[in-house]
Amino acid sequence: MYDVLIIGAGPGGIFSAYQLTKRRPDLKIGVIEAGHTLEKRRCPIDGKNIKTCIGCPSCSIMNGFGGAGAFSDGKYNITNDFGGTLYEYIGREKALELMYYVDEINVSHGGEGTQMYSTAGTALKKKCMVNGLQLLEASVRHLGTDINYVVLQNLYAELKDRAEFHFDTRVTDLVRTEAGYEAHALSGGEKMVFEAEQCIVSAGRSGSKWLEKVCRDLNLKTLSNRVDIGVRVELPAVIFSEITDELYEGKIVYKTKKFEDRVRTFCMNPRGIVVNENTGGIITVNGHSFEDESRKTDNTNFALLVSKHFSEPFKDSNGYGESIARLSNMLGGGVIVQRFGDLERGRRSTEARIRESMVQPTLKATPGDLSLVLPKRILDGIIEMIYALDKIAPGTAGGDTLLYGVEVKFYNMEVELDENLETAHKGLYMIGDGSGVTHSLSHASASGVYVADRIAETYKI
């Protein structure tokens, strides 16, 4: 029996636990996590013996202490312009205050010495504007995959004696009881039941299917109508260096002339690598980069995503994204890579064309034809944006620029929550990416601190 049970040990869950145990050491806190401890998290893909995803029962990239962000590039974007809509619940000022607070904690737990970038008042902003592009404003703390890991190690070292962690334990059902909540879970085939008066659910994107079930079981209202679909672009780092040297990551938005769709850059990795991502068995693409000079490459990668908002009667926006990703998996056995020049000429890329290309891929993907996978409207938007980016970073639209597909950004359904991020059931909070409120490390972490503060202030002494 716990006072507060936290489901999920991603950034949302970790920062809830951090803040709650700091402010209320008198409370008994339990954290249940479907994945492994940080040090046991290891994706078996080694590029030699195991080249593609083998579908582990718990995906080490997405699950375990640190959540989906554990091996991420650790870019903490401090802004209300993107990364979630936390400000709609708690106000812009409070949201920013909490994101800076999270930054302080990261810095004091191993992130000292890392750089903070800012887009405000830069020359690039004007250059984007005159070329029909919008540079979004943010302060960005770039921890890098390596330092992000160190911060997580330090946070766990501090938390493990203040809260009880249950790893490799997946909650299957969440039940409302008279005393609060019961989490029914499976750990190594063994059934377990955890009880708590209050419960914070921070199950992230990988927990989205399970969360849909929880919402159905508990009669919680939800909404789901958005998915972002696109490609990951990889090009010589020097082409984007003006942007990445100044900002590390430029979040740039473009409105297409043809369909007036919004296309945006996402997750920029200067001198990084392109990686596979497994979402429920579907292989999509993502990117990493490192602070460590020896691990840097000659390429920069970033995603170009087109936002699709659906209206009634269609309700399964994620299903739509999944179908497109499945199509690329069907054709390429995983991720497909194509030279921009080949795409423009309407021909597939081949091993030979990629080999002779100026840009050498950092991910082993199948050369193919993305126009057979992506809907015309989405592909047209991506091509338009590549030409728009070419004006601020000449060379982007070069024939050897590589496009990997597909990259899909699934959005969790939005759960109906009040200004405390509390559901219609008293004492049941939903935070982080799983709630649909956040889509980033900063916002997810800040939502954790916020709910912990609410509970710390109101929980009986």
Ligand SMILES: Cc1cc2nc3c(=O)[nH]c(=O)nc-3n(C[C@H](O)[C@H](O)[C@H](O)COP(=O)(O)OP(=O)(O)OC[C@H]3O[C@@H](n4cnc5c(N)ncnc54)[C@H](O)[C@@H]3O)c2cc1C
């Ligand atoms: C490769 C990659 C790179 C990224 N890079 C960045 C970046 O640079 N900057 C940025 O802002 N964002 C980035 N993101 C997104 C960021 O990681 C997420 O926004 C963030 O992790 C969300 O935190 P969360 O706590 O809400 O969810 P998660 O981090 O997804 O954590 C949820 C946890 O809940 C657990 N869980 C789920 N269901 C259950 C269950 N039923 N029982 C028990 N446990 C369960 C999962 O195992 C998981 O560990 C990246 C994501 C990926 C995958």
